[in-house]
Amino acid sequence: MKYYLLITIPAAVGMSVLSKPLLFVITTPEIALGGYMVTPLVCLGAVFMGMYGITNNILILDKNTKILGKLWIVVAISNIILNIILVPYWGILGAGFATLLCYILAFAVTTIASKKVMKLPFNIKEMVKIIIASLIMGVIVYITNPNGILGILISIIIGVIVYFVAIFLLKGITKKEIQFFKSLIK
DSSP, X not given: OHHHHHHHHHHHHHHHHHHHHHHHHHSOHHHHHHHTTTHHHHXXXXXXXXXXXXXXXXXXXXXXXXXXXXXXXXXXXXXXXXXXXXHHHHTHHHHHHHHHHHHXXXXXXXXXXXXXXXXXOOOHHHHHHHHHHHHHHHHHHHHHOOOHHHHHHHHHHHHHHHHHHHHHHTTSSOHHHHHHHHHHHO
C-alpha cells in the first residue's frame, strides 16, 4: 500500500495542479475552463479505486467474493442516484463528486470486510508523510505557473525532484527501501 501511495498521491496532486495549463494546451479554452476543476476529484477517486484494488485482493484470496458482487451493485445504484441528484446542480463537478464518493464507499467496505481476515497494510504516519511531501511539491509546481508544453514539462521535472527530496527529508522512504528499488531496476 505504501509503495502504491508513494506514486499515486503525488501524481494526483501534480495532475490536479497542472490540469488547467495542460488542458489549455490539448483542448479548447471552453473545455479547459470547465474541465480542470473536475481533475482533482477524478485523481482522488483513482487513488481510492487503487486502494480498493489492493484491499479487495484479501477478500478474493479468502474466497469471499460474494461481498464484492453485492458491493458493486450498491456502488452502481449509488452512483446513478448521486448523479441524478448532483449533476443538475453542479454539472460535471456533480458527476465527479458522485464517482469519488462511490469509490470511497467501495474502498471503505472492502477495508472493513478485509480487516476481519487479516491486518491491512496501512501506516498512518507514512501516509501523512506522503501527503505532506505531495502538498509541498504541489505548491512549488503551482508557483512555477507553467505555460505551454515546455513549461509543463519543466514543472513536472521540478515537481518530481521536490517530491523525492521532501519524502526523503521527511523520512517517508528509507535508504534500505531505495536500495531495494535499485535492486529491482538491475
